[in-house]
Amino acid sequence: MTFHSRIDTLLSIYEGRGREALLPILWEVQGAYGHISPEHVRQISHLLRVPEADIFGVIGFYTLFHGEPTGRRIIRVCTDPICALAGADDVLHRLCEALGVHEGETTADGDYTVEHSPCLGLCDYAPAALVSARGEADVALPHVSADSLLSDWDGQYFTPAGNDRSVLLKPMLRAAPETLAQYGNYAALRRAVTEMSPDDVITQVEASGLIGRGGAAFPTGLKWKFTRGAAGEIKYVVCNADESEPGTFKDRVLMEHRPHLLLEGIALAAYAIGTDKAYIFIRGEYPKATAILADAIREAETACALGERVFDSDFSLDIELRRGAGAYICGEETALFEAIEGKRGFPRMKPPYPTTFGLFGKPTAVNNVETLCAVPGIIAKGADYFKAIGSNGSAGPKLVSVSGHVRRPGVYEIEPGITLRHFLEAICGGLIGDLQTVLMGGAAGTFIKPEDIDVKLTFEDLREAGSTFGSGAIMVFNHSVDLRDVLKRLGRFFQHESCGKCFPCQLGTQRQVEILERLDAPRAGDSERLLDIGLTMTEASICGLGHTAGIAVMSAIEQFPELFEKEL
Amino acid sequence: MSEDDITLTLTLDGDQIEVAKGATLLDAAHLAGVDIPVICYHEATSPNGLCRICVVDVDGGRVLQPACVAECQADSKVETRNERVERSRRTILEMLNASVNLDEAPEIQAMMTDYDADDARFPDANLREHTVIDDNPFYVRDYEQCVLCWRCVQVCAEDAQFTFALTLKNRGHDTSVATAFDISMTESPCVFCGQCVGVCPTGALKPKLEWGLEQGWSAAELRQNTRRGRKRSPEDDDGE
Ligand SMILES: Cc1cc2nc3c(=O)[nH]c(=O)nc-3n(C[C@H](O)[C@H](O)[C@H](O)COP(=O)(O)O)c2cc1C
Ligand code: SF4
Ligand code: SF4
Ligand code: FES
Numbered sequence: 075m076t077f078h079s080r081i082d083t084l085l086s087i088y089e090g091r092g093r094e095a096l097l098p099i100l101w102e103v104q105g106a107y108g109h110i111s112p113e114h115v116r117q118i119s120h121l122l123r124v125p126e127a128d129i130f131g132v133i134g135f136y137t138l139f140h141g142e143p144t145g146r147r148i149i150r151v152c153t154d155p156i157c158a159l160a161g162a163d164d165v166l167h168r169l170c171e172a173l174g175v176h177e178g179e180t181t182a183d184g185d186y187t188v189e190h191s192p193c194l195g196l197c198d199y200a201p202a203a204l205v206s207a208r209g210e211a212d213v214a215l216p217h218v219s220a221d222s223l224l225s226d227w228d229g230q231y232f233t234p235a236g237n238d239r240s241v242l243l244k245p246m247l248r249a250a251p252e253t254l255a256q257y258g259n260y261a262a263l264r265r266a267v268t269e270m271s272p273d274d275v276i277t278q279v280e281a282s283g284l285i286g287r288g289g290a291a292f293p294t295g296l297k298w299k300f301t302r303g304a305a306g307e308i309k310y311v312v313c314n315a316d317e318s319e320p321g322t323f324k325d326r327v328l329m330e331h332r333p334h335l336l337l338e339g340i341a342l343a344a345y346a347i348g349t350d351k352a353y354i355f356i357r358g359e360y361p362k363a364t365a366i367l368a369d370a371i372r373e374a375e376t377a378c379a380l381g382e383r384v385f386d387s388d389f390s391l392d393i394e395l396r397r398g399a400g401a402y403i404c405g406e407e408t409a410l411f412e413a414i415e416g417k418r419g420f421p422r423m424k425p426p427y428p429t430t431f432g433l434f435g436k437p438t439a440v441n442n443v444e445t446l447c448a449v450p451g452i453i454a455k456g457a458d459y460f461k462a463i464g465s466n467g468s469a470g471p472k473l474v475s476v477s478g479h480v481r482r483p484g485v486y487e488i489e490p491g492i493t494l495r496h497f498l499e500a501i502c503g504g505l506i507g508d509l510q511t512v513l514m515g516g517a518a519g520t521f522i523k524p525e526d527i528d529v530k531l532t533f534e535d536l537r538e539a540g541s542t543f544g545s546g547a548i549m550v551f552n553h554s555v556d557l558r559d560v561l562k563r564l565g566r567f568f569q570h571e572s573c574g575k576c577f578p579c580q581l582g583t584q585r586q587v588e589i590l591e592r593l594d595a596p597r598a599g600d601s602e603r604l605l606d607i608g609l610t611m612t613e614a615s616i617c618g619l620g621h622t623a624g625i626a627v628m629s630a631i632e633q634f635p636e637l638f639e640k641e642l
Numbered sequence: 643m644s645e646d647d648i649t650l651t652l653t654l655d656g657d658q659i660e661v662a663k664g665a666t667l668l669d670a671a672h673l674a675g676v677d678i679p680v681i682c683y684h685e686a687t688s689p690n691g692l693c694r695i696c697v698v699d700v701d702g703g704r705v706l707q708p709a710c711v712a713e714c715q716a717d718s719k720v721e722t723r724n725e726r727v728e729r730s731r732r733t734i735l736e737m738l739n740a741s742v743n744l745d746e747a748p749e750i751q752a753m754m755t756d757y758d759a760d761d762a763r764f765p766d767a768n769l770r771e772h773t774v775i776d777d778n779p780f781y782v783r784d785y786e787q788c789v790l791c792w793r794c795v796q797v798c799a800e801d802a803q804f805t806f807a808l809t810l811k812n813r814g815h816d817t818s819v820a821t822a823f824d825i826s827m828t829e830s831p832c833v834f835c836g837q838c839v840g841v842c843p844t845g846a847l848k849p850k851l852e853w854g855l856e857q858g859w860s861a862a863e864l865r866q867n868t869r870r871g872r873k874r875s876p877e878d879d880d881g882e
Pocket of ligand 1: 407
């Protein structure tokens with residue numbers, strides 16, 4: 075086939091679509107050709123009526139898209155803190171040596187491109203990699219070595235999760251996701267659409283005390299009420315499955331193990347706010363969860379649990395899966411909308427808030443995967459069942475992702491109120507070595523010292539202790555860990571992921587990493603510089619990324635001032 | 643009473659003032675005769691509130707508010723220049739100065755003096771390096787002087803010209819203004835309306851003539867290399 079007929083065939087299914095189809099199309103071209111050339115851009119521009127310069131700008135924003143030719147196989151090794159502890163730098167180094175390239179380069183024969191990657195959400199399988207072979211689906215690889223990356227790729231892994239008492243997680247004995255038959259045919263949704271009004275659903279969710287699990291801790295029922303009450307016929311539900319905070323992989327486990335639980339939660343949200351269209355925006359680094367969800371959507375549609383006239387009611391729902399393309403910032407709700415709309419993932423100014431002006435400018439309820447997964451249980455068993463779990467301010471079960479120096483890293487469902495100590499010592503199988511510190515809440519979290527781990531794991535207790543659940547990430551470091559190295563990697567992460575829109579964060583993440591890179595021989599005044607940068611980012615940035623990009627560093631300055639002084 | 647007539651009161655630096663509903667904090671400051679610095683804000687472009695030099699303290703909130711876009715809230719207490727505000731403004735300027743060549747941005751330099759910003763606060767910083775792009779007879783682009791205010795991209799697009807020759811490339815600190823695949827301006831859809839040059843707050847976009855004079859070009863070189871060379875004679879031109 076000639077170039078033109080090949081690309082024409084590829085693009086023909088997008089005929090008549092607009093800019094919102096840009097990311098899906100770029101994925102098609104990236105997958106088939108390994109990069110998106112000026113000629114491709116010309117054709118896409120013509121098809122979607124989007125300026126070529128804009129398409130070029132979009133390609134450059136998302137790290138999984140390439141504007142330059144790449145190797146037939148692209149290997150991306152995660153080098154964020156947890157994979158680094160497991161020897162990721164060494165893997166990358168050996169790989170580059172074996173292939174005779176530097177990181178970021180392509181081998182002369184065009185076979186391989188090697189890159190490093192931010193956290194891939196496989197921290198319980200560190201070191202991890204994401205690999206792409208031209209024309210094939212991407213694969214996330216667990217426990218990689220230079221040798222395994224150069225032989226046949228084996229993407230088999232599954233994270234054991236759940237026990238008899240857990241509700242969100244079921245004890246998983248096999249790697250296969252739960253089927254519709256195993257899950258049960260969406261009893262909560264059936265009940266809602268046949269017996270309950272949308273307002274009843276919202277009332278139940280409000281009464282349950284469910285608060286969002288995506289980091290901002292906003293009451294879910296209230297968000298739905300606002301969205302339902304907002305003016306306008308067209309509304310949307312968006313499931314935020316962008317999970318890219320280093321050390322966080324709870325949403326991945328939910329999607330890989332219990333896809334139908336999530337789909338039912340989304341359907342209940344859609345019914346409640348009054349829409350027949352929902353999107354799942356899933357990070358590009360989660361190919362396995364993406365495939366599982368796509369299958370589950372088809373399965374549920376066949377069973378009349380999704381699609382036209384759900385369970386013969388007047389409620390219909392189309393759920394569309396959208397893949398991100400390598401940008402942590404697209405987890406920020408308004409940047410996520412921009413990505414679905416086919417633009418660079420720049421956060422918008424708020425107000426207006428998504429509940430009135432969200433996706434395509436329409437009222438939108440955007441919720442985290444775990445938040446939505448909590449809803450079917452609330453509707454099936456009632457708000458009181460949910461409230462009875464946990465504490466007053468932290469109703470319901472909570473998932474956390476634990477990684478680093480514990481015997482059994484993974485995803486756990488906890489009842490808020492247990493202490494961090496109990497969690498680490500009894501639930502995660504105990505610590506490996508002597509605890510140095512816990513990084514609580516992700517890259518934007520705070521450090522907790524061993525003497526403070528009796529803190530209770532609830533939203534309110536953590537807040538009082540100056541910490542946060544954040545994304546639910548708990549990274550555990552024993553005394554073998556060089557915290558300066560951890561900080562340096564966190565600094566690199568934020569520098570890499572800042573969208574660049576606002577000056578405080580665009581410049582602050584850069585200045586911050588410059589100083590963190592020289593922590594082994596700091597200059598006089600570096601802690602003051604870091605504090606000025608951190609406070610300025612926190613107080614003056616546009617979005618949550620900038621607001622939190624200096625938090626871990628400022629927490630380290632407080633807890634470990636010695637790290638910032640010259641070694642004698 | 644129509645919507646527009648509704649007013650609200652707030653306290654700005656200790657003084658009670660009355661403003662129309664929907665007024666920004668910057669509007670309120672103008673009214674009160676208080677000076678708030680701005681970099682990205684420009685009357686001709688839609689505001690993006692991105693430079694954040696205009697931040698002010700509203701009711702001691704957790705985060706500061708960008709005065710150019712944030713609307714006045716009734717009965718709020720606004721401080722336009724307290725310690726928090728000064729730290730943010732000073733640090734933004736110091737960080738900017740470490741990334742961008744501000745030699746030809748006198749307004750920003752004046753702000754540096756006003757806010758006591760240290761010219762060498764961030765040693766060993768990564769200056770954004772770019773070479774001057776001289777690819778058309780009308781203007782040159784020196785992105786080493788670009789502060790990424792987005793104004794040029796905006797006037798080239800929906801704010802004025804609908805030409806879409808310019809975009810932003812890469813992300814974060816590596817961002818720069820660019821054409822698609824870095825093609826020259828003459829290959830791009832650019833119609834040389836010059837609006838981008840008009841709104842650029844620094845020396846990043848400069849008329850070719852001005853640049854040629856700085857380079858010490860002879861009259862003949864100037865004629866040959868600038869748009870004047872395309873007109874009948876230099877004298878016929880409307881000047882810069
Ligand atoms: C930089 C950044 C990244 C974020 N990433 C995610 C994410 O991956 N998943 C998520 O659910 N929320 C993320 N959030 C929070 C979302 O903006 C939003 O608050 C959340 O999706 C709302 O869902 P919830 O109410 O169910 O918590 C992020 C926020 C910021 C500022
Ligand atoms: S805070 Fe950072 S990520 Fe957020 S808008 Fe500003 S530059 Fe972009
Ligand atoms: S070139 Fe000028 S107008 Fe354009 S973004 Fe840079 S500083 Fe602003
Ligand atoms: S002038 Fe207000 S953010 Fe730039």
